[in-house]
Amino acid sequence: MTATTIPGACGVRIVGSGSAYPERVLSNFDLEKMVDTSNDWIVQRTGIHERRIVNPQTEGTFTLSRDALNKALDNAGMTGSDLDLIILATVTAEMTCPSTACRVADAVGAAPAGAFDLVAACSGFVYAVNVADSMIRSGRYKSIGVIGCDTLSTIVDYEERTVSILFGDSAGSVVMVRDDDPTVGCRYQTLQSDGSMWPSLYIPRRDQEVPAGDENNPVRMGNLRMQGREVYKFAVTKFRDVIRDALEKNNLTIDDVAQFVCHQSNMRIIESAKEKLGLPDEKVHVNIDKFGNCSAGSVGLCFDQVWQAGKIKRGDLIVLVAFGGGLTWASSLWQL
Ligand code: UT7
Secondary structure, three states: OEEEOOOOOOEEEEEEEEEEOOOOEEEHHHHHOOOOOOHHHHHHHHOOOEEEOOOOOOOOHHHHHHHHHHHHHHHHOOOHHHOOEEEEEOOOOOOOOOOHHHHHHHHOOOOOOEEEEEOOHHHHHHHHHHHHHHHHHOOOOOEEEEEEEEEHHHHOOOOOHHHHOOEOEEEEEEEEEEEOOOOOEEEEEEEEEOHHHHHHEEOOOOHHHOOOOOOOOOOOOOOOEEOHHHHHHHHHHHHHHHHHHHHHHOOOOHHHOOEEEEOOOOHHHHHHHHHHHOOOHHHOOOOHHHHOEOHHHHHHHHHHHHHHOOOOOOOOEEEEEEEEOOOEEEEEEEEO
């Protein structure tokens, strides 16, 4: 699905941003003691030096999401009761019922605001931002809290080196409100998927779910399985394609865009897109070295870091880009 702004409709403004991540650091040197890997290999192949992971006794998707949204509300000068709706993008909800969004809504005092979880893996935050923008533009909702959060450390098999080195935990959140200026907000968006490629990134719960050919996958049942090379090839192409598409369809050049806020999948994937498209360093914020790949938490955390650092301001154009399990990919061109 692709959509451009509906003429005459209201606009949407991001009025607050926040993020949260665990204190606990898992470094490459820690991983060296857990699996057959090395700091050099991880840095060279991914750009990651360390990542944050939750203490599962006290932290999880619920606590990080709640904290990120609370910070976004503070930043906006709003309270939970100002929200009509909360959308939480995650593949690591503690429970399928209730949604984590409902518990977050309760915790921030937003009830009876609507609340639901959205599953689009690493693309989740961009999917949620696009859905929220469209819901506000429909005229039915005035203010929506959007959260992207994953705590993949809770479903990573730390006896397996292929997946365990890549992921970290974090949450990012924005508060979006209706604005009278229809040119503000999401000017162009894509939400896309190719379900035929699902076996390259999946979390099986039962033997029946395991696709043919993957029966001997050493990753334990219930944990994240990934065909790294396949996902890499897909990601490297999609990263370029979605940025090119957003610019071309809107007659824009790289110079028109203040920041490209990108999923932190792998440093080599980011570098490849930067090189192929000619994106300057200062327009692509990178935090994968310190946080790893945080799945649905990545883009929201990046957005918050550039927002809090004052690298983006009212009137700027930014592009959000993400891709991941599903397989899914999404882009969002925003006028702030
Ligand atoms: O967020 C969206 C979803 N995920 C992604 O975007 C991730 C995309 N994929 C990747 O980032 C990369 O594929 C990985 C970082 C997961 C793996 O890097 P790679 O360069 O694709 O490595 P590979 O799987 O092709 O393995 C290369 C070699 C193999 O050894 P041989 O066959 O060449 O002897 C692996 O056995 O590296 C070996 N290897 C490792 N060695 C040390 C694989 N994992 C490790 C490891 N430490 N952790």
